[in-house]
Amino acid sequence: MKIVVTGGNGQLGRAFQTLAAADIDIQAVDLDVLDVTNQAQVLQYIEAQKPAVVVHGAAMTQVDAAEGIPDKAYRINAVGTQNIAAACLRYGCKMVYVSTDYVFAGDQTEAYTEFMPTKPLNVYGKSKLAGEELARSICPRLFIARTAWLYGDGNNFVRTMLRLGKERKKLQVVNDQTGSPTYAKDLAQAIVALAATEHYGTYHMTNNGSCTWYEFAKEIFRQSALPVTVEAVTTEAFPREAKRPPHSVLRNYMLELTIGDPFRSWQDALTDYLADEKEKGRVK
Numbered sequence: 001m002k003i004v005v006t007g008g009n010g011q012l013g014r015a016f017q018t019l020a021a022a023d024i025d026i027q028a029v030d031l032d033v034l035d036v037t038n039q040a041q042v043l044q045y046i047e048a049q050k051p052a053v054v055v056h057g058a059a060m061t062q063v064d065a066a067e068g069i070p071d072k073a074y075r076i077n078a079v080g081t082q083n084i085a086a087a088c089l090r091y092g093c094k095m096v097y098v099s100t101d102y103v104f105a106g107d108q109t110e111a112y113t114e115f116m117p118t119k120p121l122n123v124y125g126k127s128k129l130a131g132e133e134l135a136r137s138i139c140p141r142l143f144i145a146r147t148a149w150l151y152g153d154g155n156n157f158v159r160t161m162l163r164l165g166k167e168r169k170k171l172q173v174v175n176d177q178t179g180s181p182t183y184a185k186d187l188a189q190a191i192v193a194l195a196a197t198e199h200y201g202t203y204h205m206t207n208n209g210s211c212t213w214y215e216f217a218k219e220i221f222r223q224s225a226l227p228v229t230v231e232a233v234t235t236e237a238f239p240r241e242a243k244r245p246p247h248s249v250l251r252n253y254m255l256e257l258t259i260g261d262p263f264r265s266w267q268d269a270l271t272d273y274l275a276d277e278k279e280k281g282r283v284k
């Protein structure tokens with residue numbers, strides 16, 4: 001199975017690059033080769049590659065910056081997705097659009113299933129939701145894979161905590177936003193499994209369980225044996241440009257109902273990630 005991955009140099013794209021399987025050929029491409037906002041380039045690239053599947057991971061992911069430059073966010077996240085969907089339609093490819101928990105308001109305590117209404121709070125979430133709607137209206141062989149709190153090879157919360165944990169003895173971390181941290185490697189593997197099927201539709205794809213950022217930080221330091229005191233604070237203590245959903249926990253309900261939920265707990269995934277980071281010399 002040949003898979004083209006857009007945003008190939010991002011966290012998810014890099015996870016795809018390291019997936020080893022005899023029967024898959026991964027072409028992870030980034031902005032310098034394939035700018036998803038350039039429709040002619042997208043059509044030409046997909047025609048030349050003839051992939052069975054396009055995993056569309058490219059996005060403007062800077063949540064706070066997007067508030068000040070909404071046109072850029074919509075151009076990449078909505079129009080870029082429209083371009084990928086049109087190419088998948090024209091060349092008969094399956095499409096996987098990677099979306100986000102930020103399509104929800106997070107104003108309830110129950111975990112979100114795929115059947116619950118969306119209501120994004122910020123420009124990033126709105127532009128990603130616009131991407132979902134455009135992809136649905138264009139591409140019939142579509143999987144939408146909503147994930148959350150992603151970490152892999154790139155800038156992410158785990159790496160930030162490990163860096164700060166070495167510089168400081170005490171840290172303040174937000175304890176009133178709850179989500180499901182997800183290891184990019186686990187997401188890439190689950191996407192490959194899903195894309196091999198004909199179970200088209202919208203899927204929540206996160207590691208199992210949930211925590212607040214504060215609880216996530218405590219677990220990172222516990223597993224890394226770093227003696228850091230973590231103080232729980234509210235979102236108000238760290239004012240940001242974009243509003244965040246307070247409780248955007250996703251339940252992998254459609255996976256449960258179709259091929260089975262392959263995701264492990266977020267704690268086990270974190271253990272694997274930290275071991276992988278150590279092996280690659282990224283943490284000491």
Ligand SMILES: NC(=O)c1ccc[n+]([C@@H]2O[C@H](COP(=O)([O-])OP(=O)(O)OC[C@H]3O[C@@H](n4cnc5c(N)ncnc54)[C@H](OP(=O)(O)O)[C@@H]3O)[C@@H](O)[C@H]2O)c1
Binds near residue numbers: 011030056060098149
């Ligand atoms: N990170 C999270 O916590 C999170 C949570 C939920 C959902 N997601 C979704 O998961 C997907 C993967 O996230 P990620 O963490 O891997 O993101 P990432 O590390 O920020 O990677 C996104 C990649 O897309 C590239 N890109 C930006 N504009 C582009 C364009 N016009 N054409 C082609 N490529 C472009 C970026 O290149 P430059 O770096 O050069 O701009 C970057 O390499 C995204 O769709 C994101 O919305 C992420």
